[in-house]
Amino acid sequence: MRPSGKLHLGNFFGALDSWVKLQDEYECFYFAADWHALTSEYENTEIIKESITDMFLDWLSAGIDPDKSTIFIQSKIPEHAELHVLLSMITPLSWLERNPTYKEQQQELTNK
Structure with missing residues (x-):
């Protein structure tokens, strides 16, 4: 998911809701696509850095379990x-x- 701002309903119902269910059945890898976010946020890259932590916190509060899934930042790999x-x-x-x-x-x- 691209860290380009606040989590919205499209993120939740389009991906996150399914991710929570998938982690119980499969080995899952979820990442902050910070490099990919540069395709739309190239004029204000600070929003990307600022959004990563908030996005991960949203994922955790939605039910993503770091004991069941791997969570990482794209640019760190x-x-x-x-x-x-x-x-x-x-x-x-x-x-x-x-x-x-x-x-x-x-x-x-x-x-x-």
């Missing part, structure tokens, strides 16, 4: 960046251009 580089070298641009989120961000940047 260098293998994430390495995997990104490797995948970006082999993924066709046309696949990326079909992604609605990519299209929206591309349009936003074009309009600036």
